[in-house]
Amino acid sequence: xxxxxxxxxxxxxxxxxxxxxxxxxxxxxxxxxxxxxxxxxxxxxxxxxxxxxxxxxxxxxxxxxxxxxxxxxxxxxxxxxxxxxxxxxxxxxxxxxxxxxxxxxxxxxxxxxxxxxxxxxxxxxxxxxxxxxxxxxxxxxxxxxxxxxxxxxxxxxxxxxxxxxxxxxxxxxxxxxxxxxxxxxxxxxxxxxxxxxxxxxxxxxxxxxxxxxxxxxxxxxxxxxxxxxxxxxxxxxxxxxxxxxxxxxxxxxxxxxxxxxxxxxxxxxxxxxxxxxxxxxxxxxxxxxxxxxxxxxxxxxxxxxxxxxxxxxxxxxxxxxxxxxxxxxx
Amino acid sequence: xxxxxxxxxxxxxxxxxxxxxxxxxxxxxxxxxxxxxxxxxxxxxxxxxxxxxxxxxxxxxxxxxxxxxxxxxxxxxxxxxxxxxxxxxxxxx
Numbered sequence: 001x002x003x004x005x006x007x008x009x010x011x012x013x014x015x016x017x018x019x020x021x022x023x024x025x026x027x028x029x030x031x032x033x034x035x036x037x038x039x040x041x042x043x044x045x046x047x048x049x050x051x052x053x054x055x056x057x058x059x060x061x062x063x064x065x066x067x068x069x070x071x072x073x074x075x076x077x078x079x080x081x082x083x084x085x086x087x088x089x090x091x092x093x094x095x096x097x098x099x100x101x102x103x104x105x106x107x108x109x110x111x112x113x114x115x116x117x118x119x120x121x122x123x124x125x126x127x128x129x130x131x132x133x134x135x136x137x138x139x140x141x142x143x144x145x146x147x148x149x150x151x152x153x154x155x156x157x158x159x160x161x162x163x164x165x166x167x168x169x170x171x172x173x174x175x176x177x178x179x180x181x182x183x184x185x186x187x188x189x190x191x192x193x194x195x196x197x198x199x200x201x202x203x204x205x206x207x208x209x210x211x212x213x214x215x216x217x218x219x220x221x222x223x224x225x226x227x228x229x230x231x232x233x234x235x236x237x238x239x240x241x242x243x244x245x246x247x248x249x250x251x252x253x254x255x256x257x258x259x260x261x262x263x264x265x266x267x268x269x270x271x272x273x274x275x276x277x278x279x280x281x282x283x284x285x286x287x288x289x290x291x292x293x294x295x296x297x298x299x300x301x302x303x304x305x306x307x308x309x310x311x312x313x314x315x316x317x318x319x320x321x322x323x324x325x326x327x328x329x330x
Numbered sequence: 331x332x333x334x335x336x337x338x339x340x341x342x343x344x345x346x347x348x349x350x351x352x353x354x355x356x357x358x359x360x361x362x363x364x365x366x367x368x369x370x371x372x373x374x375x376x377x378x379x380x381x382x383x384x385x386x387x388x389x390x391x392x393x394x395x396x397x398x399x400x401x402x403x404x405x406x407x408x409x410x411x412x413x414x415x416x417x418x419x420x421x422x423x
Contacts, residue, residue, distance in 0.1 A: 039392055086373075093370050100354045103336070109356075166353075173374075313358075317333065320359035 003056040004125060004216040004288065008049045008227040030232050035161040038104035046231050049224075050160055051105050052121075053233060055112040058098035059123035063116075063298050065091045067131040067140060076134060080184070084137060087177050094170045101162040117303050119290060126214050128292030135188055135196075135203035141181015143204075143211040143249070149174045150245045151215070159232035182252065189256050204253070205261045212276075213284045215242040221281075246274050336385040337363040339370075341377035349381050357382075 016024060022041055029036065036042055065088045072088070075081035099109050115121040126144055131137065152174065156167045185203075188196045216222060216238040228234040236244075246265075253260060264277035286292065334356040340349035352371045357363035363382040372380065391399055407413050416423060 039390070089369075089373070093373070096355070096370055097353060103354075169353075313334075316358040316362060320362065323359060323361075 003053045003060070004122065004214070006049060006053040006056060006224055006228065008224040008231075009045050010224075010227040013226060013230050027230075030159050030230075033159075033232075035164060036159050037161045045227070046233070047105050049228060049231070049233060050163065051102055051107045051112070053228075054098050054102040054105075054163055055107065055115075056122050056124075058095045058102060059113075059116045059121060060127065061091050061095035061098060063123045063127045063302065064144075066298055066301055067127055067129070067294075068137065070131050071134065071137050074134070075137075080137075083180050087141070087180060090173050090177065094166075094173070097166040097169055098163075101160075101166045104162045113306070117299060117306070119299070122288065123298075124214055125284060125287040125292065126210050127298060128287050128294045129207065129210050130294055132206070133199045133203060135185065135199040136207070138181045138184030138188065138200065139203035139207045141177050141179075142185060142252070143181075143207050144214070145174055145177040145181060146249060147211050147214045147245050149178060150241055150248070154235045154241065157232075157235050163233075185256055185258075189258070200256070201258050204258050208260050208262065209279060209283075210287075212242060212246070212279055213287075215239075215245070217281065217284070243273055246276055250274050334358055335363075337367070337382040338385050338388065339363075339367040340381040340383070341367075341371055342379040343377050345378055349379065352376075354385060355382070360384075 014023070016027070019027060023043055026036075026040075026042060026046075029040075036046075068084060068088050068091075072081060072084055075084050099112075102112065103109055112121060116123065126147075131140065149171065152167050152171050156164055156171060158164045158167065185200050188200050192200070219225060219237045219239045222238055225234060225237055229237070250260070250265065250267075262277045264275060266275055268275045287295070290296075335358075336354055336356055337360070338354050339352050341352045342349045355363055355366040355370060357366050360382060364380060367380050367382050371377070403409070
C-alpha cells in the first residue's frame with residue numbers, strides 16, 4: 001500500500017442519528033456506491049482524509065522514482081535501460097495523476113510537496129530502503145509494484161471519483177512494471193551465473209519483509225481504517241490485502257526457484273491461504289518516523305530537485321509571458 | 331507550480347470518436363500544456379488528437395443542482411423511442 005496510517009480524525013463511527021442531514025445524505029450516497037465528485041458536498045473529515053491519503057500516495061510515486069533512478073546509468077544493457085526509464089517516467093505520471101486528483105479537493109500541490117519536504121507528510125516506507133544490486137530492480141518491480149497493484153486494484157472502486165479514475169489509469173500501466181521486474185529475475189535465474197542467482201535471492205531476502213509492510217499495520221492496530229472503510233475510501237483491510245498479495249506471490253517465488261526469508265511461510269490446507277511469520281513492526285514504525293536506511297537521502301534529493309529546478313520554472317513563466325506580449329503586439 | 335495555469339485535457343482516442351476528458355495538467359502556457367498532456371496522457375498511443383482547455387474558462391453545472399437541471403426530462407418519456415409501442419407485424423423500426 002502506498003498510503004500507510006492515514007489519519008481520519010475520527011475515533012469512532014458516527015451513528016446515523018448523530019449525523020447531520022447532509023452527512024446522512026452523503027453516507028447514503030456512499031453506501032449506494034454513487035461516486036462522490038469534487039463539487040458535491042462532503043464532510044470535512046472525508047475531504048481531509050482524502051487529501052492526506054492521495055498526497056501520500058502521490059509522494060510515494062514521486063519518491064519511488066529514486067531507488068530506480070539509482071540504476072539508470074548502471075543498467076546492464078540498453079534495452080534494460082530503456083525499460084527502466086519508461087517505468088520511472090510512468091511513476092512520475094502516476095504522481096501527476098494523483099496530485100491532480102488531490103487538487104480537485106482544494107489542496108495546493110506546492111503546499112503539499114512542502115509538507116513532504118518538512119517531514120510533515122509521509123510516503124510509503126518501502127522507498128526508504130536502498131537498491132544495492134541489479135536484481136533489486138527486478139525485485140522492486142515484482143514485489144513492490146506487485147504489492148502496490150493489489151492495493152490499487154481495490155482502490156479503483158474508492159468512493160471519490162477523481163481518485164478512482166486516477167487508479168484506473170495507474171493500474172493499466174502497473175502491470176507492465178510488475179512483469180518487467182519479474183522478467184529481470186527470471187532471466188537471471190535461468191541464464192545467470194551462480195553469483196547472479198545469489199544476487200536475486202539476496203534482493204528477495206532484503207525486500208520481502210519491507211514489501212509486506214507496505215500494507216500497513218494489522219487491522220486491530222489501524223485505528224483509522226474503520227472510518228476510511230465506512231467512507232469507502234478504503235475498500236479492503238490491511239490484513240486482507242497483505243494475505244491476497246502473499247497468496248498470489250508465493251507461487252511466483254517458487255517458480256523462480258527462490259525462497260522467502262520467512263521460516264513460518266507455508267500453505268495452510270484448512271484456510272486455503274499461506275500462513276506467514278510476524279512482521280518486525282518496530283522496524284516499520286522506525287522507518288515511518290524517518291529513521292530508515294535512506295529517509296534523509298530521499299528527502300534531500302527531492303528538495304534539491306525542486307530547488308535546483310526553480311530557474312527552469314521561472315524561465316518557462318518568463319517565456320510564456322514574452323510570447324503572450326508578442327502575440328498581443330502583432 | 332501553483333502560479334501555473336491549470337488546463338483540462340481531452341483526448342480523441344481513435345479517428346471518428348469524440349474527445350474525452352482524461353485529466354489535467356499545469357503549464358505556463360497552452361503550448362506547454364499540450365506538450366505536458368502528450369507526455370502524461372498519450373505515452374502508449376492512447377490518442378490521435380489532444381485538446382487542452384484552461385480550467386477556469388469552463389462553465390460547469392453544479393452537481394448538487396442535478397434535480398433542477400435534469401428532472402424535467404424525467405417526465406418526458408415520449409422523447410424516447412421505447413415510448414411508442416408498435417405491433418409485432420410492423421417489424422423492426
